[in-house]
């Protein structure tokens with residue numbers, strides 16, 4: 001397979017058909033120098049340009065340099081194909097202002113209004129060590145080694161300027177972002193991504209994903225806002241729920257993924273339809289009802305999450321869940337609106353089986369030109 005182009009109007013890794021693997025990292029900037037930040041973004045862009053095309057980092061790469069110096073590339077991707085690698089970066093609020101709201105890096109006036117901290121939702125059990133970050137790197141590839149290699153090398157380049165706050169491996173995409181892809185399953189065993197925005201839905205991408213002119217600062221035009229949520233699942237409890245109960249919680253069948261109101265996977269959800277018992281086929285608190293645009297002032301998001309298993313906890317339970325990723329033009333009107341509904345008065349029944357433990361919001365700048373670098377319009 002051909003490598004995925006790195007340059008373009010938008011960053012790759014958003015509408016790119018979701019690859020199988022994720023390695024995500026959030027970093028804190030440890031420098032206060034504007035020059036350092038600019039240089040870091042330039043060096044990252046250069047390295048990403050090479051790695052996404054299947055090349056080593058640096059002029060001499062992993063093995064062609066001086067035997068007396070550490071190699072420029074760490075080497076574990078030597079001989080591997082590019083594997084659909086995309087590297088997408090985002091800027092956290094902390095890059096623009098410090099804890100007291102004072103501008104950092106001379107970025108006065110550049111902070112988008114939309115990059116404000118996400119509110120706390122009911123049921124959140126956020127761990128500070130899994131939240132925030134000044135910079136985000138989302139590396140996706142069909143080979144986990146390639147994704148890890150990408151993040152590892154960017155982190156290495158950042159040494160002395162930024163350090164990792166947290167990182168997350170994901171092993172199975174839970175969303176399709178192209179209608180050419182089959183819908184994958186999440187750790188609850190359900191197809192996930194059926195009603196997602198797809199790369200083919202040009203109008204939805206303009207309405208819901210890409211930042212247009214006039215929507216906040218100019219440097220974000222053609223960019224998008226990234227929300228990440230690390231969501232733990234109480235897998236063992238879920239596994240004891242009868243099939244019928246599991247399906248009622250989601251609002252779709254487990255086999256085909258078709259709506260409980262009838263039909264196949266891609267048929268429309270009918271929220272008024274009643275079952276043989278006279279009750280609503282898709283219940284009042286079913287996940288797909290509460291998350292649907294009809295109940296969220298029309299809001300849609302582009303989901304691009306991954307399954308994770310971080311081993312098991314001391315009780316022998318799987319530390320598994322969904323690393324939720326969503327792209328959108330306006331987090332308040334989209335993710336926040338939907339999540340408030342899911343965690344709100346009606347309380348999505350799914351919440352008995354999941355708990356949000358990590359959270360992030362990042363402004364992802366537009367794509368880069370052949371000569372350009374990530375975020376250049378900021379400086």
Ligand code: HEM
Nearest residue numbers: 190191192193194195231250288291292293322338339354
């Ligand atoms: C739909 C699972 C969290 C937003 C779905 C579907 C499943 C699912 C199985 C149906 C298939 C589909 O259309 O993709 C989960 C699980 C979650 C989770 C297991 C947590 C572990 C969230 C969160 C949000 C969200 C946090 C956003 C705040 C949506 C949306 C839909 C959806 C917008 C499509 C609804 C529609 O228009 O039909 N989810 N989800 N989900 N989910 Fe989730």
